[in-house]
Amino acid sequence: MEAIVIDNLSKSYGKVKALDNVSFSVRNGELFGLIGPDGAGKTTLFRLLTTLLTPDSGSAKVAGWDVVDDYLAIRSCVGYMPGTFSLYQDLTVEENLNFFAALFGASVRDSYELVEPIYKQIEPFKNRRAGKLSGGMKQKLALSCALIHRPKVLFLDEPTTGVDAVSRSEFWSMLADLKQRGITILVSTPYMDEASLCDRIALCNEGRLLGLDSPHQLVASFQSPLWAIRAKNMYALLEVARRFEGVTECYPFGEFHHLVVTDAFDAEKFARQMNRCDDFVMCEAHPTIEDLFIKLMKR
Amino acid sequence: MRAFIVLLQKEFLQIRRNSFLPKLIIVFPIMVMLLMPLIMTMDVRNVNVALVDQDQSSTSARIASHINASDYLCLSIATTEYPEAMFALERGEVDVIVQVPNRFEQSLMLDSPVKIGITANAVNATKGALGMQYVVQTIAFSLSELTEEAGRTNVSELISIENRFNPTLNYRHYMIPALMIILFILICGFLPALSIVGEKEKGTIEQINVTPVSRLVFTLSKLIPYWIIGMFVLTIAMIVAKLVYGLSPVGNVGLIYLGAALFILVISGFSLTIANLSETMQQTMFVMFFFIMNFMLLSGLLTPVDSMPLWAQNITLFLPPRYFVDILRAVYLKGAGFIDLRSSYCALLLFALFFNFLAIVTYKKRS
Numbered sequence: 001m002e003a004i005v006i007d008n009l010s011k012s013y014g015k016v017k018a019l020d021n022v023s024f025s026v027r028n029g030e031l032f033g034l035i036g037p038d039g040a041g042k043t044t045l046f047r048l049l050t051t052l053l054t055p056d057s058g059s060a061k062v063a064g065w066d067v068v069d070d071y072l073a074i075r076s077c078v079g080y081m082p083g084t085f086s087l088y089q090d091l092t093v094e095e096n097l098n099f100f101a102a103l104f105g106a107s108v109r110d111s112y113e114l115v116e117p118i119y120k121q122i123e124p125f126k127n128r129r130a131g132k133l134s135g136g137m138k139q140k141l142a143l144s145c146a147l148i149h150r151p152k153v154l155f156l157d158e159p160t161t162g163v164d165a166v167s168r169s170e171f172w173s174m175l176a177d178l179k180q181r182g183i184t185i186l187v188s189t190p191y192m193d194e195a196s197l198c199d200r201i202a203l204c205n206e207g208r209l210l211g212l213d214s215p216h217q218l219v220a221s222f223q224s225p226l227w228a229i230r231a232k233n234m235y236a237l238l239e240v241a242r243r244f245e246g247v248t249e250c251y252p253f254g255e256f257h258h259l260v261v262t263d264a265f266d267a268e269k270f271a272r273q274m275n276r277c278d279d280f281v282m283c284e285a286h287p288t289i290e291d292l293f294i295k296l297m298k299r
Numbered sequence: 300m301r302a303f304i305v306l307l308q309k310e311f312l313q314i315r316r317n318s319f320l321p322k323l324i325i326v327f328p329i330m331v332m333l334l335m336p337l338i339m340t341m342d343v344r345n346v347n348v349a350l351v352d353q354d355q356s357s358t359s360a361r362i363a364s365h366i367n368a369s370d371y372l373c374l375s376i377a378t379t380e381y382p383e384a385m386f387a388l389e390r391g392e393v394d395v396i397v398q399v400p401n402r403f404e405q406s407l408m409l410d411s412p413v414k415i416g417i418t419a420n421a422v423n424a425t426k427g428a429l430g431m432q433y434v435v436q437t438i439a440f441s442l443s444e445l446t447e448e449a450g451r452t453n454v455s456e457l458i459s460i461e462n463r464f465n466p467t468l469n470y471r472h473y474m475i476p477a478l479m480i481i482l483f484i485l486i487c488g489f490l491p492a493l494s495i496v497g498e499k500e501k502g503t504i505e506q507i508n509v510t511p512v513s514r515l516v517f518t519l520s521k522l523i524p525y526w527i528i529g530m531f532v533l534t535i536a537m538i539v540a541k542l543v544y545g546l547s548p549v550g551n552v553g554l555i556y557l558g559a560a561l562f563i564l565v566i567s568g569f570s571l572t573i574a575n576l577s578e579t580m581q582q583t584m585f586v587m588f589f590f591i592m593n594f595m596l597l598s599g600l601l602t603p604v605d606s607m608p609l610w611a612q613n614i615t616l617f618l619p620p621r622y623f624v625d626i627l628r629a630v631y632l633k634g635a636g637f638i639d640l641r642s643s644y645c646a647l648l649l650f651a652l653f654f655n656f657l658a659i660v661t662y663k664k665r666s
Contacts, residue, residue, distance in 0.1 A: 050509050052665055071665065072511060080509045086502035090316045091309065102305040103510040129316075145506075 001064070003028045003153050003184035004049065008058035011044050018044040020207040021058070026186055026200075031179045033198030034188040035289065041207040042188040043083060046157045049186070050080045063152045076104060079146035083157040085138045089131025093122055093141055096130050097148060104149035114181065115144045118174055136167030143174065147183075154178065156187040160194065172197045192290035203293050210296040215289060222287035222295065224248070227267070228256040232278035240277075244270055251294060258291060302512050306520035310494070314524060320490070328482050328532045332539035335478050336471045346430035349376040349384035349393040356404035362397070362441045371433045388420055394430045395419045397438070407445070472546055476627040477600040479536045480562075480620055484591055487529040487563045489584075491521050492570035496583045499574075508664040518659045522567050529563035530556065549634030558626040558640075561647040565619045568654030575661035594620045619650040 004026040011019040019041045026032040034042050047053040049062055051071035059066060065073045087096045097119070101108045112119075122137050122144070130141060139159060146154060156175075160168045172194065175185055179199075187198070195201045196215045203210040203218070211218055231237040238257055241250045246265030250257055267282075274280045285291075314320050348366050352359045367374045372395075376387055384396045398416035406412045417434055421427030498504040507517060533556065540546045548555055570587060577583045595601065597611065598620035604612055615621045622643040629635035637644070 052505065052508055054665055075509055076511045078509070080506075082502060082505050084502050086506045088309065088313070088503055089501070090313050095309075095312070099305050099309055100506075100510070103302050103507070103512050105302065105511070 001028050002026065002061075003030070003063060004032075004186060005061040006045075006049075006058075007060065009045070009048060009055050009060055010057045011041075011048060011053060011055055017207050019048070019055075022204075022207070022209055023058075024202055024209060024212055026184060029179065029182050029184055031175060031185045031187070031197075031199045033195050033201040034186065034204060035190075035192060035195045035201050035293065036188070036204040037190055039206065040204045042204065043157055044207075046080070046082075046155050046186075046188065050078060050155055051075060076149070077151055078153045078155060079149070079151035080155045081142045081146045081157065081159055083161065085130075085142060087130050087138075087142055087145060090129060092127050092129055093133070094126040096141060096145055100145040101148045106149040108148060111148050111150050114150060115147050117177060118147070119144045135163050136170075139163055139167065139171065140174075143171075147178070151183065153184045153186065156185065158188055158190065160189060160191065168194070192288065192293060195289040201289070203289075203296060205293075205297050210293070218292055219287055219289060222292045224260050224262070224295070225265070226285045226287050226291060227259040227261065228253070228283055228285035229259055229274070230256045230279070230281045231274070237274070237277060237280075240274070241270075244273075249294065249298065253290070256285070258285060260291070260295065302510075303516050303520060306512070306516065307523060310520055310524045313494075314528075324486065324528055324532065325535070327486065328535045329539060331478055331482055332475070332536050333543060336474055336544060339474050339478075340470050343426050343429040343433075344371055346372050346395060346426065346433060347375040347393040348372050348434060349378065349387055349396045350374060351378055351381045351384045351396060351398040353379055353381075353401045354399045354403040355379070358404040358407065358441070358445060359399040361445070362399065362438055365437050365441045366397070366434070369433065369437055371430075372437060385418070388418065391420070393420075394426060395434050397434060407442075471544060472632060473628070475540050475544060475546055476631045477624065479533065479540075480598075480600060480623055480627060481595065482532055482536060483529055483559065483563055483623075484566055484594055484620065486532055487525050488566045488570045488591060489587060490528070490570075491525045491567045492574035492583050492587060493580065494525075495521060495571060495574035496577060496580050499578065500580065514659050514662045514664060518571060518655070518662055521571060522564065522655070522658075525567050526560070526563050529559065529567075533559045546631070548631045550630035550636065554630045554635075554637055554640070555627065558623055558630070558644065558647065561644065561651050562619065562623040564651040565647060565654055568651060568656075568658045569619075571658035572654060572661050575658065575663070594618055597621075599624045619647060619654075622646045622650075 002025045006025065007023050009019055009022045010017070022041075022045065034045065036042055044053065048055050049060060049067060051067055051074050054068060059068070061067070062074050063077050065077075067074060088099070091099065098108055101111070118140050122133070122140050125133065125137065130138065133141065143156075143159070146156075160171055163171065175187065176197070179185060189195070198215060200212065200214050201218065202212040211221070213221070229237065229241060234252070234257065238250055238252065241247055241257060241259060244265075246262050247259060248262055249260035271280075271282050274282065350359075350363050350366065352363065363374060363377060366372045375393055376384060378384055381396075381398055384393065384398075387393045388396055396416075396418040398418070400413050400415070403413055403415065415438060417431060419427045419431040495504070498507070537548075537552075537555070569590070573586050573590075574583050577586060597607075597615050598604075598618050599615065600620065604615050604621065607615070625643045626640050626647075629640055
């Protein structure tokens with residue numbers, strides 16, 4: 001069965017099309033990633049699926065319920081963690097958890113084994129006000145509160161934005177653990193490196209889907225040759241490389257520039273010419289989700 | 300039901316943990332009730348009088364001594380030259396000029412008296428009019444004393460004056476119920492609105508909106524805490540009025556609480572509606588200020604509705620505070636009963652139902 005079915009969903013804010021005829025579905029028990037930059041429409045999609053917004057056209061089903069007609073049923077079976085921390089900062093950790101449990105008519109004791117792996121990390125601070133927690137701890141509390149009523153589907157809107165690298169990887173291992181328990185998770189992130197941790201991902205930009213598949217398959221669909229180049233003066237290198245014959249794309253990528261080329265590209269000639277630059281290094285590179293994203297976006 | 304209880308608990312916890320609100324709720328009513336009645340007075344005192352005595356008779360001397368003896372008047376200049384007095388009036392040193400013309404005493408005896416001239420500075424209309432009235436009364440009193448001594452019947456003794464319900468014409472007693480209403484409008488009008496918009500600005504309302512909590516339950520959880528606080532504020536204000544000004548309600552205290560219970564619901568429901576329709580604190584505050592200005596000035600809080608132009612009186616019918624002003628003053632000063640005020644109670648009840656219905660309807664869990 002499909003946990004989420006989205007069918008030609010559109011939503012505009014005035015003249016701005018936040019979502020433009022988006023269709024895809026998420027399988028039961030899947031960890032599904034929505035990957036895209038700011039303004040891609042990720043948050044709008046989340047707000048539509050959690051029944052905070054109504055669509056302009058199209059339809060969507062969450063856990064078998066329609067987002068427009070059965071919105072009440074959806075509210076009690078999904079967990080939502082918005083992009084900004086939106087628990088009560090003036091309540092303590094424990095008070096927040098009890099509060100949200102009560103709003104869903106659940107009790108902390110019944111669901112404790114589900115949230116325990118996450119909650120026990122912040123339990124030593126259970127009497128601290130939520131507003132006084134660190135970023136990583138806030139995020140764990142928010143996840144605990146979103147899980148306390150045992151939702152079937154979990155919506156996490158950019159949960160790792162603004163969180164340190166260690167907390168980020170901890171968070172993803174928590175998600176893997178929740179997936180083991182059969183919870184369907186839809187997670188959005190602007191970080192391409194997190195994409196490979198999902199079962200399947202959808203790449204989106206400006207309200208449209210650019211591609212949808214498992215991270216492995218998506219990367220495999222990147223068929224152009226790819227090179228990584230580096231030199232002392234990176235900016236000059238970028239300028240020169242972009243003008244070279246057979247280069248379709250050249251963009252900064254970490255310490256290197258990635259060079260997307262066509263078959264007309266002569267690597268030896270390029271290396272000879274570029275060797276005039278100080279500390280020039282050139283090697284073949286393996287494409288990543290980010291390379292694919294840039295390629296799809298430019299198309 | 301459990302959701303409702305935890306929502307209420309949460310609301311009270313948030314109020315208690317706020318560094319500012321608990322102090323405001325206790326200190327604000329006490330301060331307003333202690334200070335404002337002393338300041339807000341329409342009694343005119345210390346009216347400075349210039350006496351232009353061109354008669355220099357025993358009659359004019361008597362007028363002068365009566366002016367000096369008055370609580371309200373103060374004889375600051377005595378002269379024989381009118382221009383000198385006028386100059387003082389222009390400089391603002393005196394408020395009223397009394398001119399006793401030459402041979403005034405003589406003309407009194409002849410039964411065809413010349414007239415005493417009174418000139419008042421009416422820049423401050425109330426002070427001018429009242430000052431003039433006091434001066435007229437004082438002169439009339441002096442003259443009636445004279446006629447009495449001459450063996451004729453004293454005209455003023457034929458009139459007996461009694462001020463019902465506020466025997467000493469104490470403006471404070473008129474203002475204290477109004478101040479209580481201002482407290483309700485400020486505390487129970489602003490706080491619920493700020494609480495909702497605060498949740499909007501912090502984003503916490505988003506988290507509530509994805510829960511199955513109904514609009515009714517959420518709205519009630521915002522109303523009831525401020526309703527209880529309003530009752531508490533009323534109690535503080537009534538205690539201060541009794542202890543400091545010796546003013547206790549002539550009528551039934553229960554009627555006051557009943558009126559307040561309804562009125563707080565009206566004003567809180569109104570403020571929740573405004574908050575539901577606005578996005579930010581600024582919007583809420585300015586819209587609330589707009590309505591509160593009208594409530595304060597048009598509801599008979601400060602100036603009686605009866606003395607407004609007819610069209611304005613018709614507008615006041617749509618302003619809920621007007622009915623509570625009626626109730627509070629009538630119960631506090633006149634000892635009116637429920638039967639006398641039933642139409643005002645009914646009006647408040649209708650407003651309460653209307654605004655709270657609006658508050659529930661305008662609260663949208665989805666946009």
